Amino acid sequence: MSLVLINSISDTFTPTHSGAIGTWHWEICRCAERDGIRPLVISKSVDPAQRPYDWDNTVLIPYPFGSQLRGVDRIRRLRQRISGWGHINQHLYNARVAAVVRERNLSSATFVLHNDPELSVFMRREFPSATIVSHFYNQNPCDPRFRKAFGGGAKPHVITAVSSFTARWVESYYGLPSNTVLTLYNGVDCDRFHPSEHPPIAPVVNFVGRLSRDKAPDLLLCAAARVAPKAEGLALQLLGSTFWGGGEPDAYTRELEVLAAELRNLGVPVHMPGFIDRWSLPSELRKAAIHVVPSRWDEPFALSTLEGMACGLATIACSTGGTPEAVCDSGLLFDRDDLDTLTQHLDLVVRDADARTKYARMAREKSLEFSWTRIWKRLREITGA
Numbered sequence: 001m002s003l004v005l006i007n008s009i010s011d012t013f014t015p016t017h018s019g020a021i022g023t024w025h026w027e028i029c030r031c032a033e034r035d036g037i038r039p040l041v042i043s044k045s046v047d048p049a050q051r052p053y054d055w056d057n058t059v060l061i062p063y064p065f066g067s068q069l070r071g072v073d074r075i076r077r078l079r080q081r082i083s084g085w086g087h088i089n090q091h092l093y094n095a096r097v098a099a100v101v102r103e104r105n106l107s108s109a110t111f112v113l114h115n116d117p118e119l120s121v122f123m124r125r126e127f128p129s130a131t132i133v134s135h136f137y138n139q140n141p142c143d144p145r146f147r148k149a150f151g152g153g154a155k156p157h158v159i160t161a162v163s164s165f166t167a168r169w170v171e172s173y174y175g176l177p178s179n180t181v182l183t184l185y186n187g188v189d190c191d192r193f194h195p196s197e198h199p200p201i202a203p204v205v206n207f208v209g210r211l212s213r214d215k216a217p218d219l220l221l222c223a224a225a226r227v228a229p230k231a232e233g234l235a236l237q238l239l240g241s242t243f244w245g246g247g248e249p250d251a252y253t254r255e256l257e258v259l260a261a262e263l264r265n266l267g268v269p270v271h272m273p274g275f276i277d278r279w280s281l282p283s284e285l286r287k288a289a290i291h292v293v294p295s296r297w298d299e300p301f302a303l304s305t306l307e308g309m310a311c312g313l314a315t316i317a318c319s320t321g322g323t324p325e326a327v328c329d330s331g332l333l334f335d336r337d338d339l340d341t342l343t344q345h346l347d348l349v350v351r352d353a354d355a356r357t358k359y360a361r362m363a364r365e366k367s368l369e370f371s372w373t374r375i376w377k378r379l380r381e382i383t384g385a
Contacts, residue, residue: 001385002109003032006097007043008137009087009116013058015278017050020186020303021114021137023278026053027187031376040104042097061096064089084143086118094122101127110383117142117150124157131383135184136161138300139169151175158382160184162301163322182382185325187372188306195312195364196286202233203350206288206313208281208304209240211253214297216318216337221259223343228266231350236263237271239284285311289356290349291363293317296336301326310367314349314359316342330366331359
């Protein structure tokens with residue numbers, strides 16, 4: 001089997017400066033290698049200091065950013081609007097991807113593309129004999145011309161999504177027949193993300209992710225403030241930042257600091273260490289006993305949800321997007337921005353050690369259904385490889 005994994009134009013392939021898609025590629029490569037397959041990863045190049053994943057069958061392509069010359073840049077942006085490409089110079093980048101495929105004699109391989117319907121349309125035209133899997137992590141809109149071309153594409157073309165919720169959105173947006181988009185869930189490394197041998201006795205509550213309004217850590221801080229007067233030993237850790245630790249604090253992060261200070265005044269420790277890289281994350285998660293995913297936006301199928309569950313943390317999550325498909329009845333769910341229900345769930349697992357232990361066990365057991373090995377086997381079934 002010749003397998004080519006083409007990263008999203010919006011992501012990279014590093015353990016320190018990549019999102020979930022970069023992690024997906026790394027884990028699928030590891031699973032494939034155990035079956036004697038070494039996928040080629042094609043991804044956007046990064047600053048050398050960021051150090052890509054240690055996968056030698058990787059081609060990193062410099063993205064052709066806009067010119068510093070105002071007139072040239074204006075022409076390129078005009079071309080982008082006329083053609084409908086999602087990113088300036090995306091057509092040039094896609095041509096570079098195609099050149100790598102041809103140089104490696106992989107024109108009839110199986111390609112897995114992520115989130116970029118424009119690239120899918122392009123690759124289907126360039127390589128008609130290839131099997132192309134278009135995998136959606138998010139609800140990805142595009143220009144009407146590409147929307148029509150993507151939905152009306154010729155075979156061989158397989159469309160997958162990280163959750164049934166996301167699959168149904170893709171079908172609706174691109175005008176595809178019902179149940180033609182297949183579900184290919186995200187996974188978790190249950191060996192690295194495992195429960196602590198000495199779980200904390202105190203009810204330490206964890207959040208991991210971008211410190212952004214759509215991820216809603218403010219909601220967790222507000223719920224904790226309500227629980228704090230009755231909760232002995234309560235503590236919080238917010239693992240994450242914006243822009244992988246770079247950039248200046250914005251208005252929202254300053255708002256979080258105010259809420260954290262109010263909690264500290266109530267005697268509740270709040271630890272905010274900033275961005276945590278992939279290798280350090282499991283041990284940081286295991287410092288907590290409770291995992292809260294309060295996202296306001298429609299989480300497609302967050303890795304952070306699965307990783308907290310795999311570490312044996314009692315899990316509370318907002319029932320947006322594909323999150324209920326991950327948690328099911330192994331955790332406690334609440335509606336978007338429902339502070340009252342979140343507070344009730346948090347109060348339960350913070351003050352009732354038996355409930356905390358029960359939900360921790362259930363979360364770990366559920367996470368085992370989403371091992372990367374199972375996800376890899378599902379990908380092989382879908383592609384017929």
